Amino acid sequence: MKQIELILGHIGRNTLQFFVQISRFASLSKKTSYWLFVAPFRGKGLRWQSTIDQMVLMGVNSIPIVAIICFFVGLILAMQAAYQLERFGAAIYVADLVGVSMTREMGPLITAIIIAGRSGSAIAAEIGTMKVYEEIDALQTMGFNPIKFLVVPRFLALLIMLPCLTLIADTVGIGGGFFLAMFNLKISFIRYFNETIEALVMKDLITGLIKTFFFAAIIAIVGSYQGFSVNGGAEGVGKATTNSVVASIFLIIIADLLCTMFFYSTL
Amino acid sequence: MNSIMIEIKDLVTYYGTRKILDGINLTVNRGETLIILGRSGCGKSTLLRHIIGLSKPSEGHILIKGHDITRMDEDERLPIVKKIGMLFQSGALFNSMTVGENVALPLREHTQLEQSTIGIMTRMKLDQVGLAGFENFMPAQLSGGMKKRAALARAIAMDPDILFCDEPSAGLDPIVAVGIDHLILKLKKAFKMTIVIVTHEMASVFMIADRVALLDKGRILALGTVQELQAMDNPKIQQFFNREPDPEEVDRNEYLSSLVGG
Numbered sequence: 134m135k136q137i138e139l140i141l142g143h144i145g146r147n148t149l150q151f152f153v154q155i156s157r158f159a160s161l162s163k164k165t166s167y168w169l170f171v172a173p174f175r176g177k178g179l180r181w182q183s184t185i186d187q188m189v190l191m192g193v194n195s196i197p198i199v200a201i202i203c204f205f206v207g208l209i210l211a212m213q214a215a216y217q218l219e220r221f222g223a224a225i226y227v228a229d230l231v232g233v234s235m236t237r238e239m240g241p242l243i244t245a246i247i248i249a250g251r252s253g254s255a256i257a258a259e260i261g262t263m264k265v266y267e268e269i270d271a272l273q274t275m276g277f278n279p280i281k282f283l284v285v286p287r288f289l290a291l292l293i294m295l296p297c298l299t300l301i302a303d304t305v306g307i308g309g310g311f312f313l314a315m316f317n318l319k320i321s322f323i324r325y326f327n328e329t330i331e332a333l334v335m336k337d338l339i340t341g342l343i344k345t346f347f348f349a350a351i352i353a354i355v356g357s358y359q360g361f362s363v364n365g366g367a368e369g370v371g372k373a374t375t376n377s378v379v380a381s382i383f384l385i386i387i388a389d390l391l392c393t394m395f396f397y398s399t400l
Numbered sequence: 401m402n403s404i405m406i407e408i409k410d411l412v413t414y415y416g417t418r419k420i421l422d423g424i425n426l427t428v429n430r431g432e433t434l435i436i437l438g439r440s441g442c443g444k445s446t447l448l449r450h451i452i453g454l455s456k457p458s459e460g461h462i463l464i465k466g467h468d469i470t471r472m473d474e475d476e477r478l479p480i481v482k483k484i485g486m487l488f489q490s491g492a493l494f495n496s497m498t499v500g501e502n503v504a505l506p507l508r509e510h511t512q513l514e515q516s517t518i519g520i521m522t523r524m525k526l527d528q529v530g531l532a533g534f535e536n537f538m539p540a541q542l543s544g545g546m547k548k549r550a551a552l553a554r555a556i557a558m559d560p561d562i563l564f565c566d567e568p569s570a571g572l573d574p575i576v577a578v579g580i581d582h583l584i585l586k587l588k589k590a591f592k593m594t595i596v597i598v599t600h601e602m603a604s605v606f607m608i609a610d611r612v613a614l615l616d617k618g619r620i621l622a623l624g625t626v627q628e629l630q631a632m633d634n635p636k637i638q639q640f641f642n643r644e645p646d647p648e649e650v651d652r653n654e655y656l657s658s659l660v661g662g
Binding site: 262263266267268270271273274275276277278 | 474
């Protein structure tokens with residue numbers, strides 16, 4: 134009897150906890166939207182300087198790692214494709230495959246995952262540490278809204294920088310495919326270039342970029358949410374950082390699935 | 401002018417299902433220094449968090465200069481909040497900014513002053529707390545006592561009417577701690593601020609308190625001047641003033657049964 138009580142209690146508490154978390158997450162999203170889309174038009178301003186700082190930290194400084202990883206992803210895609218296509222004498226279609234899969238899927242997704250690991254975790258760690266050292270309380274007692282001060286600049290910076298990084302990723306990834314084609318498959322630059330242009334349609338690029346706005350929002354909100362929910366000291370910050378990466382990657386994949394269903398599903 | 405700065409009426413608050421504050425009634429007069437004294441876990445920090453508006457009470461009202469802050473939203477509270485300074489236990493300086501930027505932040509955000517004026521005011525405030533010339537240091541480069549001083553400079557940046565301090569001498573050696581107490585006294589004289597301090601440091605109580613509120617288990621056990629409290633013969637009050645430990649009476653049977661988990 135006691136056993137059953139314990140199990141039911143456990144289930145009840147966890148369910149309740151889950152819904153509490155959902156409602157807090159929703160409340161943070163709502164407040165962030167208010168401070169980003171409504172408050173500036175009511176004369177409450179945006180913190181541009183802080184946004185630009187974050188754009189440099191999270192965007193510009195991520196260019197090398199995003200570029201290197203996406204170059205290799207393009208290279209890998211090309212190798213896998215060439216292995217199959219060469220048997221049919223259709224090596225030139227490597228260009229199509231790399232071009233389309235980079236712009237539609239791999240570019241946005243890989244970039245988002247890198248940024249979730251690099252910047253999402255940084256957001257969680259930074260806000261979490263500020264919470265531990267009472268800095269968030271200090272902001273509030275000085276009459277500053279922590280969401281306007283901390284979340285909105287990071288959110289906006291990601292919203293602007295993630296599409297830019299994705300464009301870089303797409304280009305470099307296609308470059309990776311070209312690298313293989315040129316040195317291994319002996320396809321000339323012009324042929325590869327023309328084939329890629331031929332294969333790509335605007336829709337590929339645009340659907341890829343639209344997704345990144347959702348990914349950016351997920352990374353910023355999940356990171357901030359985890360940061361604000363830190364309790365306890367350094368251990369809490371560590372946990373929040375890990376959780377932010379795991380949760381944002383999970384949500385990014387879900388968002389990607391939904392976007393793909395919306396844009397391409399024939400069902 | 402109204403002489404009551406802060407009025408707390410029937411404040412009740414819970415942490416989960418545990419009652420932390422149980423019907424607090426307290427007034428703080430203009431220009432006085434009130435020390436909220438109590439043991440760890442008696443709810444004194446919670447009380448402070450409510451007064452400065454960081455937590456919302458379950459029941460009761462908190463009036464600052466006649467305005468009920470428990471019934472206000474963020475925008476309505478802003479003019480009141482601007483005139484309140486708060487010194488946190490850890491200092492709570494923004495670690496990503498220099499000391500000077502920390503002090504300048506409220507001025508930059510809340511006033512329309514010229515950058516050069518803000519620079520001068522920042523240096524003045526740092527000078528008042530004995531940190532002249534430290535504006536370009538990062539908080540991490542300062543010692544514990546200096547951090548507290550810098551945090552105090554930030555708390556008084558907007559020339560507040562009310563200054564709150566959460567355990568100003570926690571974690572400091574006695575000499576630095578008494579230095580902070582002196583500084584608070586000096587600032588009080590210079591700016592005629594109303595000061596509310598939460599502490600369990602008896603040395604500070606004797607030195608700076610006009611009145612003391614002794615908090616115990618979420619209630620105010622005693623309120624009065626230091627002399628008045630010393631004259632009361634409530635054992636809990638005397639325990640505080642005489643620095644006596646809790647009596648070590650343990651019921652053997654109870655202890656045994658608590659060990660075996662019964």
